[in-house]
Amino acid sequence: MATVWPIEPHTAAKHELLMHYLGAWFPILASREQRIIFLDGFAGPGIYSDGEPGSPIIALRTLLNHSAFPRYSRCEFIFHFIEADTPRLDRLSSELRQFDPLPSNVKVSTHRGEFVDVIEGVLGSLDTRNRRLAPTLAFVDPFGVSGVPMELISRFLDSRKCELFLILMVDHLNRFLTTAHMKGGRDSLFGTDDFSVVEAAPAGERISALVDLYKQQLRDVANFQYALDFEMRRANETVAYYVVYATRSLTGVEKFKDAMWKVDPSTGSMFSDRHWNQGSLLTGSNVELSQLQHRLSEQFGGETVPIRAPRRVHARRDAVPKARPSQRLEVHGEPRNDCGREAAGQPQRIPQGHSGAVQRESRHLIPGPAIEDPTG
Numbered sequence: 173m174a175t176v177w178p179i180e181p182h183t184a185a186k187h188e189l190l191m192h193y194l195g196a197w198f199p200i201l202a203s204r205e206q207r208i209i210f211l212d213g214f215a216g217p218g219i220y221s222d223g224e225p226g227s228p229i230i231a232l233r234t235l236l237n238h239s240a241f242p243r244y245s246r247c248e249f250i251f252h253f254i255e256a257d258t259p260r261l262d263r264l265s266s267e268l269r270q271f272d273p274l275p276s277n278v279k280v281s282t283h284r285g286e287f288v289d290v291i292e293g294v295l296g297s298l299d300t301r302n303r304r305l306a307p308t309l310a311f312v313d314p315f316g317v318s319g320v321p322m323e324l325i326s327r328f329l330d331s332r333k334c335e336l337f338l339i340l341m342v343d344h345l346n347r348f349l350t351t352a353h354m355k356g357g358r359d360s361l362f363g364t365d366d367f368s369v370v371e372a373a374p375a376g377e378r379i380s381a382l383v384d385l386y387k388q389q390l391r392d393v394a395n396f397q398y399a400l401d402f403e404m405r406r407a408n409e410t411v412a413y414y415v416v417y418a419t420r421s422l423t424g425v426e427k428f429k430d431a432m433w434k435v436d437p438s439t440g441s442m443f444s445d446r447h448w449n450q451g452s453l454l455t456g457s458n459v460e461l462s463q464l465q466h467r468l469s470e471q472f473g474g475e476t477v478p479i480r481a482p483r484r485v486h487a488r489r490d491a492v493p494k495a496r497p498s499q500r501l502e503v504h505g506e507p508r509n510d511c512g513r514e515a516a517g518q519p520q521r522i523p524q525g526h527s528g529a530v531q532r533e534s535r536h537l538i539p540g541p542a543i544e545d546p547t548g
């Protein structure tokens with residue numbers, strides 16, 4: 173594939189999800205921690221062919237443009253970007269120059285290499301010094317299914333405050349599930365060779381069985397308490413991939429669900445390229461609410477219902493939309509849609525364009541900026 177390539181609508185939706193979640197994650201973590209890390213394990217070139225920003229640029233802009241950022245000058249924000257392809261890493265380094273000079277508490281490091289090797293380097297460096305990783309959000313966005321072993325994810329993100337945002341290429345997996353060439357990558361990705369539950373599922377349910385199995389493995393093997401998923405579909409309504417998010421924090425679950433509702437104000441669970449030109453993404457206009465309306469009317473029609481969502485409900489995939497404990501939702505006919513609103517202090521749409529500043533490039537594997545938790 174070329175160094176840069178055209179963006180697809182579901183890729184832009186994935187970026188929106190990331191941006192909304194980071195818009196909550198940065199200030200929450202920064203208000204409590206001395207150092208936090210955003211690690212992009214498959215960073216790409218930082219730009220798409222029509223100039224749209226890639227995930228490293230989105231992550232940095234979300235922090236630097238955040239209204240709360242000036243309040244957190246005592247927190248160190250560390251960004252690690254890993255990319256195996258040299259021309260793409262060079263392009264990323266050049267794109268990152270737009271942020272120079274960075275505020276002194278923001279540090280960026282690029283790593284030329286394979287995700288597995290760089291992460292093993294991180295773990296080795298921490299082990300040698302008997303330190304643990306600072307609170308980290310790992311964004312893991314491979315093209316395929318290889319190079320992301322569950323065993324590595326488990327060791328890397330085993331601290332309580334570490335989280336995972338991963339792209340699971342289930343369509344590809346489903347099509348080649350039992351072929352010999354897929355087996356190694358598949359078993360390593362899932363951390364098991366037992367796919368009997370998936371194989372026994374009816375054809376139309378195999379993809380969701382795969383997603384459920386992966387989330388179960390994140391809980392069983394990597395000790396995450398909560399795992400959520402968000403479906404991305406192509407224009408022909410086939411599944412492109414799932415975004416999987418894993419955490420040990422109920423606040424994380426709540427904030428990720430908020431991000432899911434912002435990308436999909438209709439069901440909070442999926443995005444389809446088919447809706448790309450219908451104005452549903454982000455704007456809140458032309459949102460298809462009939463499914464949500466039907467479900468709410470079925471359950472609560474004619475009643476005035478106080479909504480008191482226990483925090484635990486946010487961990488459920490089919491949970492009702494979140495409302496503040498004091499809110500009352502009247503379900504007489506039209507349900508109120510306030511799921512797609514922008515929260516105060518949250519970043520707005522991803523800004524386009526470059527500021528033209530210059531960014532230093534670090535080619536250190538590890539060390540680059542410090543990675544250990546300074547609190548011990």
Ligand SMILES: C[S@@+](CC[C@H](N)C(=O)[O-])C[C@H]1O[C@@H](n2cnc3c(N)ncnc32)[C@H](O)[C@@H]1O
Pocket residue numbers: 213214215216217218219225226227228254255256257260285286287288313314315319
């Ligand atoms: C899906 S693209 C990343 C897109 C980027 N995260 C974004 O959202 O803008 C995957 C990238 O991972 C790189 N890559 C492939 N295998 C890799 C590996 N084993 N380690 C690190 N990077 C890898 C590819 O060169 C490609 O640029």
